[in-house]
Amino acid sequence: MPQLKGWDRAVWAIAFAAAAASVATGAVVGGRSYVVVSAVVVLCAIVPCFVRFERRRPQAREVVMLAVLCALAVAARVAFVWLPHFKPMLGIIMIAGMAFGASPGFLVGSLSALVSNFIFGQGPWTPWQMLAYGACGLVFGLLANGGYVRGRLGAGKLLAVSIAGGLFVVAVAGPILDTSSLFFMVSSITPEAMLAVYGAGFPVNLMHGAATTVTLLLLANPLLGKLARVKRKYGMF
Amino acid sequence: MALLAVEDLTFSYPGASQPTLRDVSLRVGAGEYLCLCGPSGCGKTTLLRHFKGVLAPHGERTGRVLFDGASLDALPLDRQSARIGFVMQDPDAQIVTDTVWHELAFGLESLGCPSDTMRLRVAEMASYFGMQEWFRRSVHTLSGGQKQLLNLASIMVMQPDVLVLDEPTAQLDPIAARNFLATVHRVNRELGCTVVIAEHRLEEVYACADTVAVMEAGRITVQGDPRSVAAALYAAGDAMTLALPAPVRIFQGVEGAGEGRLAPAPPALPAGACPLTVREGRAWLARRIEAMPPAQTGLAAPPLAECPRDDAALQASDLWFRYGRDLPDVLRGVDLRIPRGELCALVGGNGTGKSTLLRCLCGAARAYRGSVRVLGRKLGDRRERDLFRECMALLPQDPQNIFVKESVRADLLEMLADGPLPPEAREEAIGEVARKCAVEGVLDRHPYDLSAGELQRAALAKVLLTRPRILLLDEPTKGLDSFCKRALAEVLRGLCDEGAAILMASHDVEFCARYAQRVSMLFDGSIAATDSPRRFFGGNGFYTTAANRMSRGLLEGAITDEDVIGLCRS
Amino acid sequence: MGFDSYHPAVLLAFFTGAIVLCVIVQQPLFQAAGFASAALCLICLRGREGWKTVAAMLAVLAVLACLNPLFNTGGETVLFRYFGGRPYTLQALAYGASTGCMFATVMLWFACYNRMVTSDKLTYLFGGIAPAVTLTLTMVLRLVPSYQRKVQQIVQARSCIGKSSARGGLRQRAEGGALTLSALTTWALEGAVTTADSMRSRGYGAARRTSFAKHRFGARDAVAAAVLAVCAAVAIACLLGGGAAAQYIPVIAIPPLSPLGWAGFAAFLCFMLLPSAIQVKGDLTWRFLRSRI
Structure with missing residues (x-):
């Protein structure tokens, strides 16, 4: 779809220009404006994906499927109430990415983050969380786009993907989220401050990463199987 | 056009x-x-x-x-x-x-x-x-x-x-x-x-x-039009006649050749005469009884035998329950005894606590006062594992909720997974229970692909694998058509004959009247009455079967279509 | 009655403006005014609960202030030294307090935002621009409670046949949870097909979507928007013109407010106090009306 590509490029160009403009404005205004600028830049990374989805005029089944995946990611926690501090959300987002590809994966991740904040309260971290969770869906969606994942996984692949999922949370998604604390809670970004913020986030991210690995180990195959069946049957995405 | x-x-x-x-x-x-x-x-x-x-x-x-x-x-x-x-x-x-x-x-x-x-x-x-x-x-x-x-x-x-x-x-x-x-x-x-x-x-x-x-x-x-369709179905002896409304069935049963009987064509009935509603049915029945008074105008309803205290499979005394400290009581002093080998029905309006009572009886919800005795032992004295093995099981309102695997067979196997049976015996046990519940044909299908009737029977099969001696059912006839109801009733009857005690919470008055041996009504958190179906429904004016509403005041104690037909033909 | 009954666009404009202004401004008087307005707004909304949140945020402010000198050693006035000579300075402490105040204010505004801008207002607002995304959001918001209930039903139903998920070790619990979630997924996908059918049979995709106008942009919304716009413009002009300049490191330099600064402060305060003022006015009107009944 060449027409879409042109649009896509234009949207990304606008977003990039907006991000650059906000950085420049921030530099002029000075002071603490970088906090606002950072949030704007993050939003500029998120919005084009949504514009793209919107431009495609998605069909009913695509909208429903996206909504179902997001709702599953958000509601999954209830199934694990017996395990304290166990957060399966990122694992589910990664599975959604692996089943449907990078672009839907990103949407599932960022919308899930937005919705869970509707429930638990929005905060300055919302855009960052949308970016971080979207990244999980996107990166694991790339696995599907690259043909590494197709339907159910073999034992070796399952283990590899699960561990990669955990590591991704500890090394990428968690730290992106911590960055919002860095911007909002620290007055000057010094190496010590960064060490303190990311260091304080590490145990939490480790727990979250472990939960993600366990979720992937237990659920990747059952869910990928079910999603593949639906995808085949109704030709979604 | x-x-x-x-x-x-x-x-x-x-x-x-x-x-x-x-x-x-x-x-x-x-x-x-x-x-x-x-x-x-x-x-x-x-x-x-x-x-x-x-x-x-x-x-x-x-x-x-x-x-x-x-x-x-x-x-x-x-x-x-x-x-x-x-x-x-x-x-x-x-x-x-x-x-x-x-x-x-x-x-x-x-x-x-x-x-x-x-x-x-x-x-x-x-x-x-x-x-x-x-x-x-x-x-x-x-x-x-x-x-x-x-x-x-x-x-x-x-x-x-x-x-x-x-x-x-x-x-x-x-x-x-x-x-x-x-x-x-x-x-x-x-x-x-x-x-x-x-x-x-x-x-x-x-x-x-x-x-x-x-x-x-x-x-x-x-x-x-409805009247001629009814006549045509009866003339053809079609099984669909089972599903027709009670006034039509009674009318055809009394005046016609009876259901499913391929008799020589009955003397042509004026199609317009067939009643469709209870009101029309009463008018017709009154005329009919006046014209041809039946020999017998009532069915005897002997009082229900009291269930002896130590013979009860399940006994609840003075149960009180609420969902939260500050929430109102849902159950207020429920007393109930379920004898072995009987099918008991628990009826009552929406939100009267029927499902809650069932959950209290199997220990899934804890009553804050009162006690439950299961096969003579207190509920609190039993470990959860023992309670649900060869003792008690509850089939929930939505049978889909107990299926978590990709095929009915896998779901049935799950019930035996941590049991003592060796693998070969497991297959055999599944085959046996599937035969009993008439689900042999669907064992390899996905639970979500079954029809409502099949799903209900498959769920029953899954529950029966724990070999319960007390079976609690929550709305077992929800969404079933008359054929499936009849099949379910046969399975339940078989279980009772083997000595199981069954308590079902149900809105389905017709089903309870036809198949239950005792009926209890839950109202305002406690048992308002327990009686035999004939006495219970025969005495009610509104909460009763269509056949009873139709024959009230004309025939005594008739609660099912067959009762009315039998009396009219006597 | 209160500010939350205004058009969602006004609400969103207010919160965006309030949060951006409170983040950028560094002048202590402005910051204190911002914090106080946010606290007042939350207390108007939530009463006793609001007080608790405000108290908690003050504690956060104090902690952030005290921690800052540990990471930032700039500043001339050394209060004490630790770890063999690392300085703990007054200026860093003051700057930390300023940042802490910013963070606490933002958190309080978000607490107000969460009470006032409910999800349906947000989806209403963006329904025209992004119909597919907002529809998806609406659907997720509907599905989440229904999935949560379904999980509870599955767990309850299974516990009544001896398959409780609360039993066993961590491994068994995790596996029980996974089994429940996998059953939930089957059910959810099954429902998705029905939902998609239901959408198509009600014409989804047949035409460009319009949205049900639950809110109307009335005269009072226009007035509020105009007030906000003017105040924001003056405040921003003041900020860009250096009317609210403040420096913390290496030395604390906070010049007294110029006339421009005072004008900016008045506009800033006016902006921040708007919701509380509307709330209080609403309460007074109500009391007055009641006394006349």
């Missing part, structure tokens, strides 16, 4: 060995109320979906579907969406948005309706359906009946000419179902909207319908 017509429609799903619909022809006039009935799996849903282009299944099709004289395929999407409304079975999954007002507006939003018109139409329909009170509520706070009414209303805002309903009450309790069907009837009568409905609750719709069409194995076998 017919508003909606099907001409020689034959349809088969891809890969299917034989067509699902064969040579179906049907005409529905404007403003008509057409009821489509037939056993489950006869092709009702497939036919109804052909009335709505976007929902028509993919497959091989010959024949035509006409709407307003032109082919339905030629009708553009927006016109079709507005003019043909479709209500499906599942009240929950049909809802798209999160609030009542938004759901009402959804269809108009999709069609790009301008804002002012939209406001007016939504306001109008919300008032017509009496939804002002819950207009701003979230949909998840609504009951199943309210959800289905919302689905109906959100289609009616588009002002359709035709309303197609595919078993809309299958997942509702009888009271909500009656309310829903009354609303559909009102829409037909007051707004002149054409109605095509597939329904197995014929007691409610049969008398409303202008036309009844009976389907069997993809064909329409009988079609016509």
Whole structure:
């Protein structure tokens, strides 16, 4: 779809220009404006994906499927109430990415983050969380786009993907989220401050990463199987 | 001219060995109320979906579907969406948005309706359906009946000419179902909207319908006005007669050759004489008794034998329960005894705590006062593991909830996974229980692909693998048609004969009257009465069977169709 | 009655403006005013609960202030030294307090935002620009409670046949949870097909979507928007013109407010106090009306 590509490029160009403009404005205004600028830049990374989805005029089944995946990611926690501090959300987002590809994966991740904040309260971290969770869906969606994942996984692949999922949370998604604390809670970004913020986030991210690995180990195959069946049957995405 | 017509429609799903619909022809006039009935799996849903282009299944099709004289395929999407409304079975999954007002507006939003018109139409329909009170509520706070009414209303805002309903009450309790069907009837009568409905609750719709069409194995076998269809079904000895409303069945049983009996054609009855409603039935019965007084005008109802204290399989004394410290009591001193080898029914209105009581009896909810004795031992003294092994089990209202695997067989195996049986014996145990519940044919299917009746029996099979001696059932007949109910009753009877004690919470008065040995009524948190069905229903005026309402004051203690027929023929 | 009954666009504009202004401004008087307005707004909305949140945020402010000198050693006035000579300075402490105040204010505004801008307002607002995304959001918001209930039903039903998920070790619990979730997924996908059918049979995709106008942009919304716009413009002009300049490191330099600064402060305060003022006015009107009944 060449027409879409042109649009896509234009949207990304606008977003990039907006991000650059906000950085420049921030530099002029000075002071603490970088906090606002950072949030704007993050939003500029998120919005084009949504514009793209919107431009495609998605069909009913695509909208429903996206909504179902997001709702599953958000509601999954209830199934694990017996395990304290166990957060399966990122694992589910990664599975959604692996089943449907990078672009839907990103949407599932960022919308899930937005919705869970509707429930638990929005905060300055919302855009960052949308970016971080979207990244999980996107990166694991790339696995599907690259043909590494197709339907159910073999034992070796399952283990590899699960561990990669955990590591991704500890090394990428968690730290992106911590960055919002860095911007909002620290007055000057010094190496010590960064060490303190990311260091304080590490145990939490480790727990979250472990939960993600366990979720992937237990659920990747059952869910990928079910999603593949639906995808085949109704030709979604 | 017919508003909606099907001409020689034959349809088969891809890969299917034989067509699902064969040579179906049907005409529905404007403003008509057409009821489509037939056993489950006869092709009702497939036919109804052909009335709505976007929902028509993919497959091989010959024949035509006409709407307003032109082919339905030629009708553009927006016109079709507005003019043909479709209500499906599942009240929950049909809802798209999160609030009542938004759901009402959804269809108009999709069609790009301008804002002012939209406001007016939504306001109008919300008032017509009496939804002002819950207009701003979230949909998840609504009951199943309210959800289905919302689905109906959100289609009616588009002002359709035709309303197609595919078993809309299958997942509702009888009271909500009656309310829903009354609303559909009102829409037909007051707004002149054409109605095509597939329904197995014929007691409610049969008398409303202008036309009844009976389907069997993809064909329409009988079609016509309700009285002549009933006569034709009886003349053919069709199994569908089982599902007809009680007044029709009693009339045919008394005056005709009796159901399923291929007797020489009975002396031609005037078709107009057949009563369709309880009111008509009473009038007919009174005339009949006057003309030919029966030898016996009542059935004896001996008092129920008290269940001895130490013989009770399950005994609850003075149970009190509430869901939270500051919430009101749901159970207030329930006393109940269930003897071995009997099928006991627990009846009562919506929200009287029937399900809660069942959960208290199996320890899933803890009563804060009172005690439960299971097979002579206190519930609290038993470990959870022992309680659910060879002792007790509860089959929930929605049997789907206990299935978590990809096939019925895998789900049944799960029950034996940590048991003592060796693998070969497990297969054998599954085969045995599947035979008992008549689900051998579906063992390798996905639980979600089963029909309501099959699912209910498969769930029963799963529960029976724990070899329970006390079985608790919550609304076991919900969504089942009369054939499935009969099959279920046979399974339950077999279990009782083996000595199991069964307690079922049910709204289904007819089922309880016919099959239970004792009936308890739960009201305001405690047991208001326990008696034999004949004494219990024979004494009630409203909460009783259609046969009893029809024969009240004319015959004594008749609670089932057979009772009335038997007495009349004596 | 209160500010939350205004048009969602006004609400969103207010919160965006309030949060951006409170983040950028560094002048202590402005910051204190911002914090106080946010606290007042929350207390108007939530009463006793609001007080608790405000107290908690003050504690956070104090902690952030005290921690800052540990990471930032800039500043001339050394209060004490630790770890063999690392300085703990007054200026860093003051700057930390300023940042802490910013964070606490933002958190309080978000607490107000969460009470006032509910999801349906947000989806209403973006329904025209992004119909597919907002529809998806609406659907997710509907599905989440329904999935949560379904999980509870599955767990309850299974516990009544001896398959409780609360039993066993961590491994068994995790597996029980996974089994429940996998059953939930089957059910959810099954429902998705019905929902998609229901959407298509109600014309989804047949035309460009319009949205049900639940809110109307009335005269009072226009007035409020105009007031906000003027105040924001003056405040921003003051900020860019250096009317609210403040420096913390290496030395604390906070010049007294110039006339421009005072004008900016007045506009800033006016902006921030708007919701509380509307709330209080609403309460007073109500009391007055009641006394006349």
